[in-house]
Amino acid sequence: MKNKLxxxxxxxxxxxxxxxxxxxxxxxxxxxxxxxxxxxGIYVYTFNVKSGAVKQTxxxxxxxxxxxxxxxxxxxxxxxxxxxxxxxxxxxxxxKVDSKxxxxxxxxxxPSEGDNPVYVAVHxxxxxxxxxxxxxxxxxxxxxxxxxxxRPALQVIPFEGSSIMRSRQEKAHIxxxxxxxxxxxxxxxxxxSDKIWVFRFDTTKSEPLIPVxxxxxxxxxxSGPRHFTFHPNGKYAYCIEELSGMVVTYAYKxxxxxxxxxxxxxxxxQDSYGGADIHLSPDGRFxxxxxxxxxxxxxxxxxxxxxxxxxxLVGHQKTYGDHPxxxxxxxxxxxxxxxxxxxxxxxxxxxxxxxxxxxxxxQEIRVPAPSCLQMRRxxx
Numbered sequence: 001m002k003n004k005l006x007x008x009x010x011x012x013x014x015x016x017x018x019x020x021x022x023x024x025x026x027x028x029x030x031x032x033x034x035x036x037x038x039x040x041g042i043y044v045y046t047f048n049v050k051s052g053a054v055k056q057t058x059x060x061x062x063x064x065x066x067x068x069x070x071x072x073x074x075x076x077x078x079x080x081x082x083x084x085x086x087x088x089x090x091x092x093x094x095x096k097v098d099s100k101x102x103x104x105x106x107x108x109x110x111p112s113e114g115d116n117p118v119y120v121a122v123h124x125x126x127x128x129x130x131x132x133x134x135x136x137x138x139x140x141x142x143x144x145x146x147x148x149x150x151r152p153a154l155q156v157i158p159f160e161g162s163s164i165m166r167s168r169q170e171k172a173h174i175x176x177x178x179x180x181x182x183x184x185x186x187x188x189x190x191x192x193s194d195k196i197w198v199f200r201f202d203t204t205k206s207e208p209l210i211p212v213x214x215x216x217x218x219x220x221x222x223s224g225p226r227h228f229t230f231h232p233n234g235k236y237a238y239c240i241e242e243l244s245g246m247v248v249t250y251a252y253k254x255x256x257x258x259x260x261x262x263x264x265x266x267x268x269x270q271d272s273y274g275g276a277d278i279h280l281s282p283d284g285r286f287x288x289x290x291x292x293x294x295x296x297x298x299x300x301x302x303x304x305x306x307x308x309x310x311x312x313l314v315g316h317q318k319t320y321g322d323h324p325x326x327x328x329x330x331x332x333x334x335x336x337x338x339x340x341x342x343x344x345x346x347x348x349x350x351x352x353x354x355x356x357x358x359x360x361x362x363q364e365i366r367v368p369a370p371s372c373l374q375m376r377r378x379x380x
Contacts, residue, residue: 024380026330027102028054028337029078030346031066033369036086038062042069042078042095043367044102047375049332052348052361057102063093069372071097072122077148078104078374079129081117090117092131092142094150099378108149113156114138119176119227123183128203130177130186137172139188141209155207161193164222165243169193175226175242181234185212185255189225191242194218196225198255215255220244220262227277232284236309240265240289245273247289247302249310260310265289265300267316277326280304282333286356287311290324290338297322299338301356317358320347328373335361339370346370 030043042060047053067084071077078097083090090112095104114136121130129142129150141155159172173192179201180187186209188197198215202208219225224243230252231237237250237257245266250257265275274292281287287302297319302311321340329336329351336349336358346365349358 026377029069029374030367030370031069031372032367033065033371038064041066052335052363054365058104060104067371068119069374070120070122071374071376072126073124074126075376079120081120084116089115094148110150110152113140113153121177121179123179132174132177134173134175139174139177155209163194176228178228181230187228189228191224191226194221194223217257229278238278240275240278242275245275263311266291266296279329290327292323314356321345326372328375330375331377337373339373341369344368
C-alpha cells in the first residue's frame with residue numbers, strides 16, 4: 001500500500017510539472033514608426049513555425065518612432081531605440097517580456113544622449129546595452145539592473161568625420177552597434193565617415209568602451225557602412241554598405257577585421273543605392289541583404305563558402321512591397337519575414353534550407369511603417 005501511495009504521489013508530481021512547463025511558442029516583435037506622434041509603436045505576434053501563421057497578442061501604445069528593437073540574450077527583456085527622427089535627444093526604452101502570453105510591460109526609459117537612436121544591442125551577460133545615435137553621431141553605453149531597468153548612461157562617445165558624398169556624409173552617422181561573439185569588442189559602422197570604429201568592451205570598468213585605434217576599419221570612400229553581423233562560427237563578419245549597395249566579407253579574430261571580398265547586393269548597377277539590413281541563416285550557410293528604392297526592393301541571397309566565408313550570389317527575391325528597411329529569420333531557419341516600411345506590410349517567406357531560395361506565403365501582416373523585426377522562441 002505504501003509503495004502505491006508513493007507511486008501515486010510521483011505521478012501527480014510528474015503531471016503537475018508537465019502542465020506547469022510552458023509550451024514552446026515563437027513571438028514576433030515589430031517596431032513601427034508613428035509619424036512623430038505618440039501612438040501604437042510596438043506590436044507582438046505569435047508565429048507558427050509549422051504554417052507561418054501569425055496572431056497578434058499585444059501592443060505598446062503612447063510611444064514615438066521606435067526605430068530598432070532588441071531582446072536581451074535571456075529573452076526576458078525587450079529594449080527599443082525610440083523618439084527617433086525628432087529634433088531632440090531620443091530615448092532608450094526597456095520592457096519586461098511575459099513569455100506565456102506575449103505581453104510587454106514598460107519598465108523605464110533613459111535619454112539616448114543623442115538624436116535619432118537607430119540601433120541597440122545587449123551584451124551576452126544581460127547587464128550592458130549599447131545604443132547608436134545616427135544623427136547625433138554618437139554611441140552611449142548603459143548598465144541594467146536585475147529587473148531589466150536601465151541606469152543612466154555610463155559613457156557617451158561622440159564621433160567626428162565626413163566623406164565624399166556631402167549630402168549624406170557631412171558628419172559622423174553611427175548606424176549600428178554590434179558586440180563580438182565573445183562580448184569583448186564592439187563594432188560601430190559609421191555611414192558618415194566610411195569607418196567601422198572598434199572598441200574593446202571591459203565590463204569591469206566604469207567606462208567600458210575602450211578605443212583601439214589600430215583596429216579601426218576604413219571603408220571605400222562613399223560606401224556608407226550601415227549594418228554588421230557575425231557568422232555563427234565567429235570566424236567571419238559581414239557589413240552592408242548603404243550608399244554603395246555592396247556587401248563586404250571580413251575575416252575576424254580578436255577584434256581585427258581583414259577584408260576578404262566586396263560584392264554587389266543589388267540586381268543591377270544603379271546611380272544610387274539604399275542597402276539596409278543583413279542577416280545570416282542560423283546554420284550559417286546563407287546570407288541575405290535587403291535592397292531599397294522603388295526600382296529594386298529585393299533581398300539578395302548569397303551562399304556562404306564554409307572554407308573561406310566568402311559569398312556567391314544565388315539570386316534576388318522581390319519583397320512585395322516598398323522600402324525593405326529590416327528583416328529577420330525565425331529561430332528554426334524555416335521562414336524569413338521582411339518589413340516593407342513604405343507599403344505598411346510584413347511579408348512572410350518560406351526558406352528552402354538547401355538552396356537558400358525564398359517562396360512567398362499567403363500570410364501578410366499589415367502594420368503602419370514597420371521599422372524593425374525581432375523573433376524568439378520561448379519554452380520547450
